[in-house]
Every structure is written in C-alpha cells, then in structure tokens.
Amino acid sequence: MTEKTIWVVDDDPIYQIIMKKIIHKSNIFSSAYSFSNGKEAIDSLKQIILKNEKIPDIILLDIEMPILDGWGFMDEIAVLKSRINVQIRIYISSSSIAIEDKERANNNCGILGYMCKPITLDDLIKIASA
Amino acid sequence: MKLTKSLLSHNNWFIIKPKLTGMLVFLFFCTIFSLIISQQYHILKKAKNDAMHAKLQAIHKSIEQSLKKNYVDALTLALTINDKGIPENFESVGKQILASDSNIDAVQLVPNGIIRYTYPLKGNEAAIGIDLLNNKKYRYEALKAIQTRKMYFAGPFELNQGGLGILGRLAIYKNNQFWGFSAVIIRLNTLLEKPEIQNIDSSKYYFQFSKINPITKKETFFLNAKTKLNPENAATSIIPDGDWKLYLVDRKPYELVFPFILRALLALFLASLIGFLTTSFFKKPAELENLLRKQSDELLKNEIKFKSVFDQAAVGITYVDTVTGQLLEANKKYCDLLGYTEQEIKQKKIQSIVHPDDLKESFLNFEKLRKGIIREYTTERRHITKSNDIIWIRLTISPLWEINTSPTNHIAIVEDVTERKLAEEAIFNSQQKIESLINTVDGIVWECNAKTLEFTFISKKVETILGYTSEEWINTPDFWVNHIYHKDKDSTLKYCAEHTALNLNHDFEYRMIAKDGSIVWLRDIVNVIVENGEAKNLRGIMIDVTKNKEIEKDLNNSFNLVSEQNKRLLNFSYIVSHNLRSHTSNISSIVDLIENSDSEEEKEEMIQLLKSVSDSLNETMLNLNEVVNIQTNVDIVTEKLNLKQYIDNTLTILSDQIQLKGVKVISSIEKDIEIIYNPAYLESVLYNLISNAIRYSHPEKHPIIHIDSYKEGKKTVLKVSDNGIGIDLHKNGHKIFGMYKKFSTHKDSKGIGLFITKNQIDAMGGSITVESEPNLGTTFKVYIS
Numbered sequence: 058m059t060e061k062t063i064w065v066v067d068d069d070p071i072y073q074i075i076m077k078k079i080i081h082k083s084n085i086f087s088s089a090y091s092f093s094n095g096k097e098a099i100d101s102l103k104q105i106i107l108k109n110e111k112i113p114d115i116i117l118l119d120i121e122m123p124i125l126d127g128w129g130f131m132d133e134i135a136v137l138k139s140r141i142n143v144q145i146r147i148y149i150s151s152s153s154i155a156i157e158d159k160e161r162a163n164n165n166c167g168i169l170g171y172m173c174k175p176i177t178l179d180d181l182i183k184i185a186s187a
Numbered sequence: 188m189k190l191t192k193s194l195l196s197h198n199n200w201f202i203i204k205p206k207l208t209g210m211l212v213f214l215f216f217c218t219i220f221s222l223i224i225s226q227q228y229h230i231l232k233k234a235k236n237d238a239m240h241a242k243l244q245a246i247h248k249s250i251e252q253s254l255k256k257n258y259v260d261a262l263t264l265a266l267t268i269n270d271k272g273i274p275e276n277f278e279s280v281g282k283q284i285l286a287s288d289s290n291i292d293a294v295q296l297v298p299n300g301i302i303r304y305t306y307p308l309k310g311n312e313a314a315i316g317i318d319l320l321n322n323k324k325y326r327y328e329a330l331k332a333i334q335t336r337k338m339y340f341a342g343p344f345e346l347n348q349g350g351l352g353i354l355g356r357l358a359i360y361k362n363n364q365f366w367g368f369s370a371v372i373i374r375l376n377t378l379l380e381k382p383e384i385q386n387i388d389s390s391k392y393y394f395q396f397s398k399i400n401p402i403t404k405k406e407t408f409f410l411n412a413k414t415k416l417n418p419e420n421a422a423t424s425i426i427p428d429g430d431w432k433l434y435l436v437d438r439k440p441y442e443l444v445f446p447f448i449l450r451a452l453l454a455l456f457l458a459s460l461i462g463f464l465t466t467s468f469f470k471k472p473a474e475l476e477n478l479l480r481k482q483s484d485e486l487l488k489n490e491i492k493f494k495s496v497f498d499q500a501a502v503g504i505t506y507v508d509t510v511t512g513q514l515l516e517a518n519k520k521y522c523d524l525l526g527y528t529e530q531e532i533k534q535k536k537i538q539s540i541v542h543p544d545d546l547k548e549s550f551l552n553f554e555k556l557r558k559g560i561i562r563e564y565t566t567e568r569r570h571i572t573k574s575n576d577i578i579w580i581r582l583t584i585s586p587l588w589e590i591n592t593s594p595t596n597h598i599a600i601v602e603d604v605t606e607r608k609l610a611e612e613a614i615f616n617s618q619q620k621i622e623s624l625i626n627t628v629d630g631i632v633w634e635c636n637a638k639t640l641e642f643t644f645i646s647k648k649v650e651t652i653l654g655y656t657s658e659e660w661i662n663t664p665d666f667w668v669n670h671i672y673h674k675d676k677d678s679t680l681k682y683c684a685e686h687t688a689l690n691l692n693h694d695f696e697y698r699m700i701a702k703d704g705s706i707v708w709l710r711d712i713v714n715v716i717v718e719n720g721e722a723k724n725l726r727g728i729m730i731d732v733t734k735n736k737e738i739e740k741d742l743n744n745s746f747n748l749v750s751e752q753n754k755r756l757l758n759f760s761y762i763v764s765h766n767l768r769s770h771t772s773n774i775s776s777i778v779d780l781i782e783n784s785d786s787e788e789e790k791e792e793m794i795q796l797l798k799s800v801s802d803s804l805n806e807t808m809l810n811l812n813e814v815v816n817i818q819t820n821v822d823i824v825t826e827k828l829n830l831k832q833y834i835d836n837t838l839t840i841l842s843d844q845i846q847l848k849g850v851k852v853i854s855s856i857e858k859d860i861e862i863i864y865n866p867a868y869l870e871s872v873l874y875n876l877i878s879n880a881i882r883y884s885h886p887e888k889h890p891i892i893h894i895d896s897y898k899e900g901k902k903t904v905l906k907v908s909d910n911g912i913g914i915d916l917h918k919n920g921h922k923i924f925g926m927y928k929k930f931s932t933h934k935d936s937k938g939i940g941l942f943i944t945k946n947q948i949d950a951m952g953g954s955i956t957v958e959s960e961p962n963l964g965t966t967f968k969v970y971i972s
Contacts, residue, residue, distance in 0.1 A: 069769055071800055075776045078793075082783070121765060129918065152768035155761055174772035177779065 060087035061185065062111055066098040066130065067091070067119040067150070072174070076117070079178055085185045086115075095125030099133045106140050115184060117150045117176070118168075120158055127151070131167055138167075148184055150176050205469035213462030220454030228447050235443070239422040242387065243435040246394065247424045249381045253290055254355070254428055257371050258338045260284045261357040264294050265369040272361055274304055281306025290377045292352060298367035300329060311372075319368070332356040332368065340429035343375045343398065343409050351375040351409060353429065375409065387435070391442075395421070395434035406432070503601035505532075509553070509586065509594040512537040524580070524603055526573035537599075542569035542577060556586050557594050567604060579608035622646075630730040637687050637715065637722040640668060652709075652731045654702030672698035672706055683713070687722045690715050696732060708736040755818070763811065770804040810939050817946045823865045825951070830860040830905070834894060837873040844881050852877075854894040862903055862971050868947040875940040876967050880909035885962065899970070902953070908966035914959045923957055 063086045065076045073091045080089045090113070092098035098116070105112055120127035127149060134145070149162045152174040162171040169187075172180060263284060267274045274296050281294045285306070293311055296304040300320035305311045319329040325341065332339035342353040353375055356368040375396075384394050397408045420440035424433045497504055503521030505514055517532045525532065525540060541549050545568040555561045565583045572578055581602040588595045625632045625646045631653070632646040645660045653670075660666045671679050675697040686693040694712045701707045713727035777797045784790045834856055838845070845852065862869075877892065884890035888910055895906045914923060924945040948955045952972045959965040 069773070071773050071796060071803075072769070072776075074796060075773060075780065078780050079776070082780075151765075152772050153761065153765050154768065155764075174769065175776040175779070177776075 060111075061085060061115065062087065062113040063089045063185075064098060064113045064116045065089065065091050065150075066095060066116060066122070066127075068093050068122045069119070072119075076176065079176065079181060083178055083181050083185070085182065094122040095127060095130030095133070099125065099130055099137075102134070102137065106137065112141060112143050113145060116145055116147045117172075118147055120149060120151045120153060128161070131165055135167060146184070146187075148172055150174060205466045205473055208469050209462040209466030212465040213458045216458035216461050217455065220458060221451070224447055224450050224454060227450075228443060231443050235437070236422065239392065239435050239437065242383070242392070243422045243424050243433060246381060246383045246435070247426065247433055249383045250378065250426060250433070251428075253373075253378055253381075254338075254340065254426070256288060257290065257340075257355045257373060258357065260288050260291060260294070261338055261355055261369040261371050264296065264371070265357060265359045268296070268359065268361065268366065270361075272298065272366055277304050278306060284371075290373050291371045292374050292377070293372040295370040295372065296367065297356070297370055299365075300367060328354075329356060329368065333358045333365065336360075338428065340373075340431075342429075343396075353378060379410075389438075391438055393436050393438055395436055397432045397434065399430055399432065503580075503603075505599050505601065507537055507597055507599055509557075509588075509597050515596065521601060524572070524578065524601060525570060531573070540570050542571055545569055552584070556584065556597070559590055562586065562590070567608070570601075578603060579605040628728065630728040631709075632726075632728050634724055634726045635667070637725050640665070640725075642667060643724075652701075652729070653699060653707060670700050672700055674698070686713070687715055687725065690717050690720075690722050696736075706733075707731060708733040759814070759818075766807050766811075767804070770800055770807065773800045774804075810943075814943060814946055817868075817943065817950050823868070823950060825863050825865050827861050828864050828866060828869055829858070830862055830896060830903075831856045831858050833866075833869050833873055837870065837877055840874065841878055841881060844878070848881055848884055848890055850881055850884065850890040850892060852892045852894065856894060856896050860896055860903070864951055864971065865947075868951060872944050872947055872969060875944045876907045876969075879940060880907060880911060880965070883911040883965070884909065885911050885964075901972070903971045905969040905971060906966060907969075908964060910964040913961040913963050913965050914957075915961050916957070916959055924955070 063080060065073060065080075067073060067076070070093070073093075077089060077091065080086055090101070092101065095118075098118075102112075104110075118127045118130060125133070131147070134147075146169050147167055148169055149158075149171045150173075151158060151171075154173060159171050162168045170184065172184075264277075264280060267277050267280045269275050277296060281304075284294055285291055294306050295302055295311075295314065297319060301318045302314050302316060305314055308315075317325070319325040328339060328341035332341075336358055338355050338357040340353050340355045343351040344354075345351065351374070353373045354370055355373060356370045359366045359369050379394075379396065387394055394410065395408055396410050397406050399406050417436075417440070418434075421434045421436040425431070426433065497518050500518055500520055503518060503524045505517040505521045507514055514532055514535050514537060517529065519529075522529050522532050527535065537549075538546065548566070549568065552561075552564050552566065556564070563583070563585050565581070567579060567581050569577050570580050581604045583600040584597055585600075586594065586597045626648060628646065628648065631649045632644070633642060633649075634644040635642040641664070642661050645657045647657055649655055649657055649660060655666075655670075663669075668676070668680065679695070679697040682695055683693070692712075692714050694710070696708060696710045698706050698708055708731070709729045710732045711727055711729045713725055715722045716724040716726060774797065777793050777800065781790055781793045781797075784793060831854075834854060838852060838854075844850075877894075880892045881890065891910050893906070893908045895908075897904050897906075916923070924941050945955055948969060953970045955970070956968045957965065958968075
C-alpha cells in the first residue's frame with residue numbers, strides 16, 4: 058500500500074477533530090494535516106515545494122474560511138501548478154448546499170468533486186480509491 | 188353732332204364731290220394759263236417778226252442803194268453817147284465807172300438792142316453782137332426795161348466769165364427816140380456783199396434771194412440753202428427793179444415753241460397740282476365726316492351692346508351717386524338680387540341696403556376712394572333684401588371720376604356669394620369641430636415637416652401639458668428641438684431621424700422642459716406620412732407620461748428594495764443553511780463516531796465534542812435570533828439621542844481593553860449633536876465599531892482611533908477610523924458585512940458583529956461604508972438619516 062497524504066483545510070475546529078478521527082479510522086492515509094484557512098495551506102504547500110518534500114495526494118477544501126477561502130486557495134494553487142509535478146486531488150467539502158457553489162466547483166478543472174458535509178468514512182474510502 | 192351736320196350741309200356740294208371740284212379747278216387754271224402763255228407767245232412771235240422785218244428792210248435798202256448807184260453809173264455811161272448816137276470815150280468812161288464802183292463787173296452799151304460796146308472787152312467777147320430784142324432769152328427783160336422806162340435788172344444768170352451776175356439795163360432815148368440800152372453787169376456776190384447781210388446772226392437766220400422767172404413764173408432761188416425754204420418762217424421783201432424777192436428765213440422757227448411747251452407743261456402741272464390739292468382739301472372733311480359717321484354708328488352700336496350687357500349681365504350692376512349714395516341705375520340682376528323693382532331701387536340709397544355691421548367698413552373704403560388712396564376695391568359684405576333677408580355679396584367698386592378730381596359716380600358690380608359663404612361657414616364650423624375634437628384629446632396633437640422639423644400644427648393641449656401656446660411653438664424656429672431636455676436631445680433626435688429615414692412609424696419617450704422650467708416626460712407616437720416613397724410630414728401625439736414615469740420610478744425603487752431584501756433573505760438562508768448545517772453535519776458525524784467507537788474513552792471524548800457543538804449551535808441560534816429580530820422589527824422605537832453621550836458610554840464600557848492595548852481615542856464629537864435613533868441599536872453600533880477598531884489594531888503600531896462627525900446633505904455622518912491591520916477589500920469587500928465572515932484568525936473574531944451592525948443601520952434607514960488598506964487602517968462611515 059502506497060503512502061497517501063491527506064490535507065483537511067477547514068476553519069471549523071470541531072470538524073477538524075472529527076475528520077482526524079475518521080481519517081484515522083479509515084486507515085488509508087499515512088499522514089493527515091489540518092489547516093484552519095486557505096492561506097495556511099498554501100503557505101505550507103509552498104514550503105513543501107521549496108523543500109521538495111512529499112506533496113499531499115488529496116486535499117479536502119472548505120469554501121467559507123477567513124483570510125483565504127476555498128476559491129482563493131484554488132486561484133493560488135493554479136499559480137503554483139507549474140511547479141507541482143504530481144497531481145493533487147482536490148475535493149470541496151462544504152456544508153453549503155447552494156447550487157452556485159456546486160456549479161462553481163464543477164467549472165473549476167482543478168476540483169475533482171464536491172462533497173456535502175458530513176463526510177463519512179465511506180466517502181473518504183471512495184475518493185481515496187478513485 | 189348737329190353742329191357738324193349743319194356745317195356739312197353748307198359745303199355739301201364740294202365735299203360730296205371733291206374730285207369734280209378738283210377737275211373744275213384744274214380746267215379753270217388750264218384756261219387761264221393757256222391764255223397767258225398764248226398771249227406771251229404771240230407777243231414774242233411778233234417781236235421776232237418785227238426784228239426780222241427790220242433787218243430785211245435794212246438789207247433791202249442797202250441793195251436798193253447799190254442799185255441806184257448802178258443806175259447812176261448806167262446813166263453816166265449813157266452820157267457818152269453823143270448826139271449822133273455814137274458813144275464817145277466809151278473806153279475811158281467805162282474804165283472810170285469800173286474803178287469807182289467795185290460792184291460793176293462790166294459795162295455795155297447796147298444800141299437798138301444789139302450789144303456793141305463792152306468794157307472790159309476781155310472775157311466778154313462772146314456777148315458782142317447779141318440782139319437782145321430778138322433773143323428769146325433776153326427779150327422779155329429787155330422789153331420790160333423799155334416799158335418801165337427805168338433801169339431794170341435782169342438776172343441773175345450765169346456769167347460767161349463764171350459766177351452769177353445781174354444785168355442792169357437802162358433804156359436810153361435820144362430825142363425821144365429809143366436809142367438802145369446802157370447796161371452794167373454786176374456780180375451777184377458783190378451785190379450781196381453787204382454788211383447788213385453778212386452781220387446777220389447766222390445761228391438764227393439765213394438770207395435768201397429769189398427771182399420769179401418772168402416767162403415761166405417759176406421762182407428760182409439763187410443762194411445755197413440746204414433746207415427747203417418755208418415762206419411762213421420768213422420775212423419777205425420785193426425789189427421791183429429786178430422782180431427779186433428777198434427772204435430772211437428764220438433758222439429756228441420753233442425756237443419759241445419749245446420753251447412755251449415747257450411752260451405749258453409747267454402750267455398743266457401747276458393746274459393739276461392745284462386741282463389735286465383742291466380735291467384733297469375737300470376730300471379731308473369728307474373723310475373726317477365719314478369717320479365721324481362710322482364712329483357715331485359704332486358708338487351707337489356699343490351703346491346698344493353695353494346696354495344689353497348691362498341689362499343681361501349675370502352679375503348685378505348699379506350706378507351710384509358717390510356723394511349721396513343714391514342708386515341712379517341698376518340692372519335687372521341687381522334688382523332681382525335685392526328683390527326690388529327698377530323703380531323701387533332708384534328710390535334707394537346704398538346706405539339703406541348695406542348691412543348695418545358692414546357700413547363702417549364701407550365708409551372707410553369710400554374715404555380711401557375719395558382721397559385717391561385706392562382706385563378700386565373688392566370686398567365681400569352683406570346686403571339686406573326687400574324681404575329683410577341677408578345675402579352675402581361680392582362687391583367690386585370702380586369710381587368713374589378721374590384722379591385728383593372730386594368724386595361723382597361709381598359703378599358697383601355685385602355677385603351673390605351667399606351659398607359659398609354658407610359653405611365656408613359650414614367648413615369653418617366643421618374645422619372648429621375637428622379642432623375642438625383634437626383639443627379634447629389628452630395629448631398634444633401635432634404635425635411637422637419631416638425634413639426641417641418645422642411644426643405646422645400643434646394642438647391647444649400644449650398649453651396645459653407644457654405651458655407654451657401653440658403660436659409660440661409654431662412661430663419659433665426649432666422650438667421642439669430647443670426644448671427637449673438636454674440629456675435626451677441627442678438620443679431623441681437620432682432615434683427620430685433614423686426611423687423617419689426608414690419611413691417607420693415610431694413611439695418613444697423623452698423629456699421636455701415645460702414653460703415653468705419643470706421637466707415633463709412625453710411619450711411621442713409618431714406617424715410618418717410618406718409621399719412618393721419619401722417621408723414628407725410627421726404627425727403624432729405627445730402624451731404626458733410624467734406620472735407614469737414617477738410611478739415607474741417608485742416601482743423601480745420598490746423593486747430594488749424588494750430585490751435587496753430578497754438578496755438579504757437569500758443570503759440569510761445561505762447563512763442559516765451553512766451555519767446550521769455545519770453544526771448538524773458535525774453532530775451527525777460525532778454521533779456516527781460514537782456509534783462506531785472502540786472504547787469508552789473515545790465515546791466520552793466524542794460526547795464532550797458533541798457538547799461543544801451544542802454550545803456553538805446555541806450561540807448561533809441566539810445570533811440568528813438577534814438578526815431576525817432586527818430584520819423583522821418594523822416599528823422600532825426611536826428617540827432623540829445625544830451622540831457624544833453615547834460614545835462616552837461606549838468608551839467607558841471598553842475602557843479596560845483600551846487601557847490594555849494602550850489605544851489612543853481622539854473624538855471630535857461635539858456635545859450638542861443629537862440624532863434620532865433607537866438607543867439599543869446606537870449602543871450596539873458604537874460598541875461593535877469601536878471594539879473592532881481596538882481588536883484589529885496593528886501589533887507594531889500605537890493604536891489610534893479617530894471618532895468624527897459631520898453633515899453630508901441631510902444626513903449626519905459618524906466616522907470611526909483606526910490605524911489597524913486593515914482588510915484587503917479587493918478580495919473581501921463584498922462580504923465584509925456578511926454573517927460569519929471573518930477576515931482574521933483572531934480568537935475573538937466571530938464574523939457576526941458587522942453583520943448585525945449593518946442590519947441595525949439599515950433598519951434605521953441609514954447606510955454604512957468602509958474604506959480600508961491592509962496594514963494602514965480602516966475607516967467606517969455611518970450615515971444617519
């Protein structure tokens with residue numbers, strides 16, 4: 058089994074705790090990191106690229122976040138794309154059920170899917186094996 | 188006329204027959220002239236004859252003189268005869284005689300009629316011995332000399348020595364006994380060598396000499412003459428001594444005739460001229476009289492013609508005394524028009540016929556005629572008929588007096604136009620009706636030229652809608668264009684021009700400036716009138732849609748309001764769904780984890796987590812409740828509040844934090860500023876803004892907060908600015924006042940304060956704006972109505 062890394066970018070601390078539990082239970086990912094907003098995640102990604110460390114395989118991205126929201130994060134990552142040689146599979150995980158958000162996610166080619174909270178173990182397994 | 192006739196009768200005869208008169212005059216003068224001319228001719232003729240006779244007489248005398256001398260010579264010769272009858276000294280005497288008289292060629296003595304002696308003998312030898320008395324040729328003449336006992340000249344005849352000669356013989360008696368003859372031979376040429384003959388004006392006369400042969404009685408002419416002698420043209424004289432006849436012939440017998448023919452011709456011409464002049468002199472009056480007769484005939488014909496024209500005319504004609512207004516004459520049509528008989532009409536004055544309302548105008552026109560300002564006029568006026576009806580007539584007045592003379596009479600030509608007038612009135616009435624109909628339309632009906640946009644019609648409604656009169660609109664060029672509201676002008680004109688060019692009817696709206704300066708919204712429905720494929724006129728109606736526009740504006744405002752509220756509501760529903768869903772999804776996940784937990788510790792941990800979720804859900808519910816309260820609260824209590832007092836209160840509440848962070852608060856709010864607001868909202872707004880300013884202070888700067896207030900229009904503006912961390916408005920401007928929008932990771936940041944603040948300000952009818960630069964600071968402005 059390959060070692061998979063997952064990032065959870067969400068400003069809800071309770072959700073972060075829950076996701077940690079579920080990721081742990083899934084036993085798919087070798088490591089999991091949490092970021093409370095897009096900026097923290099993108100800064101971390103830049104560091105990884107600089108240090109040529111392991112780039113995350115999957116990112117679960119919330120939309121509504123302070124400082125840099127999900128859309129802002131997508132814009133930043135598009136800038137960094139040329140410097141990333143592997144594919145990062147980014148999924149939106151939001152409590153928003155607004156159609157606009159779903160469509161926007163569909164129209165962004167960097168986003169692979171849109172998941173409505175709550176995220177279950179099955180959901181996680183599904184995206185991990187996709 | 189009569190005068191001319193009597194004048195004519197006097198000279199009737201001459202005048203009627205001018206040619207005969209001329210002829211008589213001609214004959215009379217011819218007679219006179221011919222008498223005068225013939226008299227003159229005769230006088231001249233006689234004078235001429237007398238002159239000829241006188242001249243001839245002189246010649247005659249001169250010849251006789253020569254002959255007498257010859258007689259003497261012959262006598263002298265005879266004296267040589269002695270008593271015995273024998274001539275003595277014949278030779279010497281003969282010689283003497285010849286010497287003394289050059290005329291004499293030769294002398295002879297002829298005793299008993301026989302030529303015995305001749306001097307000179309030479310050349311005359313042949314004559315010797317001729318017996319005259321027994322010679323037939325000479326006998327007669329010789330005897331004649333004896334008979335007359337005088338010297339008788341025989342010849343002329345051919346001389347033996349040549350030429351013509353005359354022989355003068357004198358019978359000599361000795362002792363009463365005939366002895367013989369003494370003869371002299373004379374050359375005719377020498378005889379006639381007389382100055383009287385030679386001096387004759389040969390251009391006028393010529394001389395002729397003849398002898399009547401005593402035996403044959405035939406006249407023989409001896410001088411050369413080319414023309415045959417006409418005795419009538421000659422003066423004659425007879426010399427009995429030789430039975431000779433002398434002629435002085437007029438070379439130009441008709442010399443006098445030619446001038447007299449000329450004179451006669453002249454006289455004839457003169458007479459003809461006089462005759463002709465007389466004829467033409469008498470002819471002139473005849474012609475004039477003819478002309479006069481013709482003209483008077485013409486005049487009479489015209490009079491009849493005009494009379495019939497006057498009587499039969501299809502228009503009424505009357506003849507009026509200008510001074511009194513008395514009708515002097517009127518034709519049938521005129522009488523018929525007014526219903527009077529001809530007798531009745533002549534009793535009328537024009538003033539009694541003209542309608543009283545038209546009298547003044549009539550009088551004014553007559554004044555102008557009298558003063559010579561106008562020479563004619565045509566008008567339409569009313570007349571009153573005998574039956575008191577009013578008729579409309581078309582009247583033409585022509586004065587009959589010369590300019591600058593006092594008025595006499597005038598002619599009035601009258602035509603009944605009552606029907607036309609009534610028709611016109613009907614048209615006018617229907618026009619009035621249409622116009623009043625147009626004026627009842629609740630819009631400005633108009634017409635204009637499609638090219639020039641010059642208005643030809645604009646209904647009275649323009650006065651009620653825009654305040655302008657139709658007249659000022661139509662009479663002012665480009666009135667419409669110049670009164671379109673300036674912001675609409677270009678687009679309106681462009682729209683109109685485009686549609687007109689395509690011959691399309693159009694319907695559009697624009698604003699115009701009314702007379703009172705107000706702006707009126709007009710809807711203009713335009714019909715393009717096309718002629719020959721080209722837009723000729725535009726017709727349309729302008730409807731005042733100002734009220735509709737206002738309603739539309741209100742409606743738009745309401746729509747905007749509703750849209751805004753809708754947006755807010757939608758936003759709220761998203762907020763609700765997001766915030767509540769984030770909690771419920773968390774709860775759902777935790778419950779799931781509890782169910783699948785491996786240990787009691789884990790369960791306990793999850794239950795603790797669940798509890799914190801429940802707390803935040805509760806807080807969220809409270810916040811939402813507060814927001815809902817603000818938004819649903821329609822009647823919020825407002826009162827007059829002192830702004831400074833409330834700010835001071837807020838600063839007191841926050842004094843701990845201010846002190847903790849070392850914030851410097853500078854407030855320029857004056858004591859007396861009072862606003863009408865809900866007290867709780869004001870507290871909340873001030874608390875949120877100032878606490879935000881403290882909370883988001885820059886860690887590397889001394890925090891300073893400015894609180895100011897000023898008036899902007901009718902609104903009071905409260906300004907709170909800080910020098911804190913600021914917000915990137917490019918990224919977050921649209922959601923700064925959103926619910927649960929946090930822009931920092933600050934521990935106290937909840938994302939609810941500004942949302943509530945905005946809701947409270949909106950509810951009070953005001954607004955809030957933000958200006959911010961990251962790391963420089965943020966300024967909030969609250970607009971208070």
